[in-house]
Amino acid sequence: MVFSRQLTKKELEQLLNMQEFVRQAHAESDSHDYSHVFTVCRYAIDIAKDIPDPIDPFVCIAGALLHDIGKTNTVFAHIHGLFGGGLAEEYLDGIGVDRTIRDSVCRVVIRHTPTSMIPPETPEEKVIYDADTLDRLGLMGLLRGFIGKTGDSMEHIMTKYMTKRRLDYDKLNYDFSRELGDSLHQELLEFLFIIEGRLNERMASIEGIFEKEGLVE
Numbered sequence: 001m002v003f004s005r006q007l008t009k010k011e012l013e014q015l016l017n018m019q020e021f022v023r024q025a026h027a028e029s030d031s032h033d034y035s036h037v038f039t040v041c042r043y044a045i046d047i048a049k050d051i052p053d054p055i056d057p058f059v060c061i062a063g064a065l066l067h068d069i070g071k072t073n074t075v076f077a078h079i080h081g082l083f084g085g086g087l088a089e090e091y092l093d094g095i096g097v098d099r100t101i102r103d104s105v106c107r108v109v110i111r112h113t114p115t116s117m118i119p120p121e122t123p124e125e126k127v128i129y130d131a132d133t134l135d136r137l138g139l140m141g142l143l144r145g146f147i148g149k150t151g152d153s154m155e156h157i158m159t160k161y162m163t164k165r166r167l168d169y170d171k172l173n174y175d176f177s178r179e180l181g182d183s184l185h186q187e188l189l190e191f192l193f194i195i196e197g198r199l200n201e202r203m204a205s206i207e208g209i210f211e212k213e214g215l216v217e
């Protein structure tokens, strides 16, 4: 199955305008880069073309474009799926998208991330979930996750994100997504092995160092 239908002229125009809206919104934020959003679009189209489920092209592409729109507000980043669903609804209403299609796109935005704790159900929701997950694999995905992050120490931030990234591959919905992400996942594991080794060598405190160096009796 490729896509279930073709885009109308009006939809094509809406998607091109949406691309510019999304590019600007992400360029203004200090979290996700818009290149991530466009990479997710590319992955989503690749997956949609290969799986047996029928995929609505507008829901898929609009869902990919808007999936992280809630992340442009860093205060709500931890619930950006749910927050973004509200923003997407407003935007899609504003440009006159049909209600049924609008609701399907909003569901994609809400369910694209595990932080919403609402698993993807429709094929479009699963495709965007996988496409987003694929861009977290590999070294680029790992580095992207560190952008704008704060915490009590570098070790704490790195350990927290590395633990999450290790689990991403297993959460993919489609076999084809796993095929696409296989080499990136292997690349990620190799880097995690090196980084974790280096982290273990770093000092967590100077306790014991005085005795070891003979500085105290």
Ligand SMILES: [Fe+2]
Pocket: 067, 068, 071, 080, 112, 113, 132
């Ligand atoms: Fe996200």
Ligand SMILES: [Fe+2]
Pocket: 032, 036, 040, 067, 068, 132
């Ligand atoms: Fe994303």
